[in-house]
Amino acid sequence: MPELPEVESLVRLLRPHLVNQIIAAYEMPKPLHGGYQIADLMGQRITGLERCAKLIFLRTPGAAAVLHLMLNGQLIYISADGRTRLAGGHPGPDMIAELPCSTTRLIIRFASGSRLYLNDSRNFAHMELIPADSIPDLRKRKRYGPDPLSPDFTADYLQIALSRRSRTTIKEALLDQTVAPGIGNICADESLFLAGIHPARSSADLDDVEIGRLVKGIADTLEAGIRRGGSANEARGSVKETRRAQQQVFKVYARKGLSCLRCGTPIERIVIGGRGTHYCPKCQRRTAPN
DNA sequence: TGCCCCCTGCAG
DNA sequence: CTGCAGGGGGCA
Secondary structure (H helix, E strand, O other): OOOHHHHHHHHHHHHHHHOOOEEEEEEOOOOOEOHHHHHHHOOOEOOEEEEEOOEEEEEOOOEEEEEEOOOOOEEEEEOOOOOOEEEEEOOOHHHOOOOOOOOEEEEEEEOOOOEEEEEOOOOOOEEEEEEHHHHHHHHHHHOOOOOOOOOOOOHHHHHHHHHHOOOOEHHHHHHOOOOOOOOOHHHHHHHHHHHOEOOOOEHHHOOHHHHHHHHHHHHHHHHHHHHOOOOOOOOOOOHHHHHHHHHHHOOOOOOOOOEOOOOOOEOEEEEEOOEEEEEOOOOOEOOOOO
16 A cells, blocks of 8 residues: 555665664564565564655665565564554554554564564565565566656656657556556655646647646655654544544545536546546546647 | 455545 | 446456
């Protein structure tokens, strides 16, 4: 579930606490795809924590655990004295629960006495262990485009990437990690709203002005999300509470039927590429400008 | 490119 | 009961 802002926030939050910790033991109370591989990291010192698209790299001198939280994954760090508790990922009741809880799939214990919990109610999250020097190969295999937070994610780049996706909608193109790695369903909807572009528009039909606005919309959406420490990350209660918080924070996502903050028109929800898609029918027109 | 699947929980 | 959930891979 977490998108770029959540994963980035989580990595920044945990990095200073995890780096230099020695991995001492682990438990898997429930299955985690690839989780057993963590056995190979026993005794290893963590040298880095990085984000790549929506992936998290937990690095040791020789290897990297590559973790994807998918839709429902969470990471929670608890210090040895139990007084520091840092959480990120999917907002939900299990994020604030006593740990381990019913969704806990992996516990990593460090020599210091602190520990890291991975919760995932749906068993979609997965982990793989790769040699440290094969990270470039992984990036190549995934064919990720330039990170949207990097200076390489320019209008010129996006123009070319979108022109390659001529037969798809702009919404689907944004969800394509080879085009915009890290962008997810919320960021896509929010960015398109800021840019005033209808999500069902053909990706190759956008003109230069629209692509410029889209690049700006993506940057603004990501920046706002990271500044917040992860979109709507403050909502960790019931589905209903989370939804309410999302409606406070987002412009269109989760706001079906509510008034557009710019023009007052009710926000609509359609399905594109199998994903719920939210937009303002007045501010985001279906047809090209000319 | 579109569909289906992976899995669980919650709300209408 | 059905639909829905901030993801992604495999399939024809």
